[in-house]
Amino acid sequence: MAENPPQVRLHNSLTRRTEPLVPTEPGRVGIYTCGSTVYKYAHIGNLRTYLFGDLLHRTLEYLGYEVRYVKNITDVGHMRNDDHDSIGGPDKVEEAAALAGRTPAEIADFYTAAWLEDEALLNILPADVMPRATDHIDEMIALTETLLRKGLAYEVDGTIYYDVSAFPDYGKLSGQRIEELHAGHRVEVESDKHDPADFALWKRAGEHRLMKWPSPWGDGFPGWHIECSAMSLKHLGERFDIHTGGIDLKFPHHEDEIAQSEGALGHPVVGTWLHGEFLTMADAKMAKSTGNVIRVADLAGLGHEPLAFRHLALSAHYRSKLDFTADAMHAAASGLARLRRAVASAPDEPVDLASEPMASYRARFIGAIAEDLGMPAALAVAHEVASANALSDAQRRALLRDFDRVLGLSLDAPSPGPAALPDGATKLLERRAAARAARDWATSDALRDELAAMGVEVRDTPEGQVSAPSNRPPGRADGTTT
Ligand SMILES: [Zn+2]
Structure with missing residues (x-):
């Protein structure tokens, strides 16, 4: 651990302000990121969110913090996000398994491996812990029991609902008010909830359900939101520093997670909530439902290596929408090639980064990343270094390699040409x-x-x-x- 890591400021979705990061334990930061729901391939819009988590992870480590990074694998549960609570729909993993003639576990394993390969191609560093929801059923049941005991949940015929009206802080993250939820909520077919805004913690298993577990309320399976409460509390403790996710998870997923975790423990759990904006294509959110989906594997077919997409992602702030266009990708690819040329053409000589003028460039880079992960400004400093006349070739190389610990662009790699496959x-x-x-x-x-x-x-x-x-x-x- 560094003696005194520089002060980092982050935009906290909960307070709607950019605030200094004050870790629970000085010099150490615990981060939880909502991971992939593994019933289909991740697309580059999903991966933009994980890239933003990676930049947070790398920035804090670069600045000298000791980071414990937890990113979960959602391999069971009701995951629809378009409804506040969608008990009627089938489980996505089971649905995909039925279509493919495979077991749910085979589907989850296949798409977990595919997701992690895509992350590796984008130089997203592995998390320290990647808990699977299906390995934490006991913790979810225990948390549900606590919420029942505290009068924050109720049972209807083997299904446990969270009683939103019993948690006065409900809505503090998203700004949603329960009255508005009532007004905006469409009439649900399921009438066993006391209130349309309540959501399921545990769901009774139907007859044909494959993934189900015994519980005090009979065979059933967890709701999506309880999974992240149970896994974050288990792997990061009752108070941790940062929780990240895509902006679409703010409500209801993260709102419900706060209601569960804080309701059970009686105190705040997460210090800072960070939300990453969407990747858009032709100004529409990249989403399977809209059909405008591109995978990392598709980038090669468009003539680009995956890391050109990483350069593109660095060029926009995580809280801004980013439009994926052919022009933007070409600009990103040439930017990446330019940085790599500056590294490749230089001799590898020892350089003291603490001496001038390197120290000034480095201070500007640190200033940019420490101010709410200002990657566009940090990337601009890198490009300035690549052509700075005041620097020698070796100094440029040393600075860019140092910055690359955060940028993650593999600047040491040769830019790939149309290389042939090796013999055999x-x-x-x-x-x-x-x-x-x-x-x-x-x-x-x-x-x-x-x-x-x-x-x-x-x-x-x-x-x-x-x-x-x-x-x-x-x-x-x-x-x-x-
Ligand atoms: Zn989550």
Whole structure:
């Protein structure tokens, strides 16, 4: 831990102000990010949210904080976000499993792996803990029992609802008032709730339900919101520093999480709530429901490496909408290439970053990232460094490599050209396609590892596997190169 990490200011959605970060424990920061619901591929709009979490993670570590980063995997539960509470709909994981003729666990494992591969391609650092909802059912039941005991929840025929009217602070994050919720709420078919604004903590399992667990109220399964309360409290404790998520999670997901966690404990749990804005395409939110979805794997087909998208994401503040356009991607790709040229063309000589003029550039970079993750300003400093006449080639290189600990653009990597696949890769790819057709996942995974060791990345899409020479140098897991 650094002696005195620089002061960081963040825009807290709860207070609607940009405030100094005051960690519960000096020098240490606990972060919880709502992770992916693993029944389909993540798209680059989802990944923009995880990139923002990664920039927070990297910024705090760069500034000398010790970070404990928790990002969950939502592999069960009612997850629809368009209704306040959508008990009638099927579970998304079960639905996807039924369509694919697989088990829910197979679906969850497949899309978890795909999500984490996409994150790795965008240089999103792994979280310290990635809890799965299905591994925390006991904690969710215990939390639900506490809320019942405290008079904040009630049971109707094996289903437990949170009683929103019993928690006076309900609405403090989103600014929603219960009266407005009533006015705006459409008439629900489910009439067993005392109040339309109440939401399910635990749901009685229907006859055909596959993912269900025994509970004091009979077989059932958790609501989506209780999952994040249970996992964040378990892995970060009863008071932690930062909770992040996409802006669409603010209500009802995070509002309900506050009602659950604070209702159970009787005190505030999260210090700072951060929400990232949408990625848009043609000015519409990128979402599966609107059909305008692009995956990381699609970027290659558009002529771009994944990290060009990371450069694009850095060019907009996390609290601003960002429009994904061909022009913006081309500008991002050339910006990335420009920074890489400044690193590649320079000799690797020892440079003292604490001496002038490097210290001044570094202070400006730190000032930018510490002020509510001001990545556009930080990226501008990096581009200024790339062409600064006052700096030698070696100084430019040293500064950019230092900034890259936050930017995460792999500035040391050569910009990828239309490189050919190495000898033997085509044969392995054919064998892997055959293994996948035969549903021989073990062989398929082994071949993917073999290809990775040759420097070939393979990804699986609904249209089959796609491959590309890796941006990383070929190497084995132990660090030796072939
Ligand atoms: Zn969550």
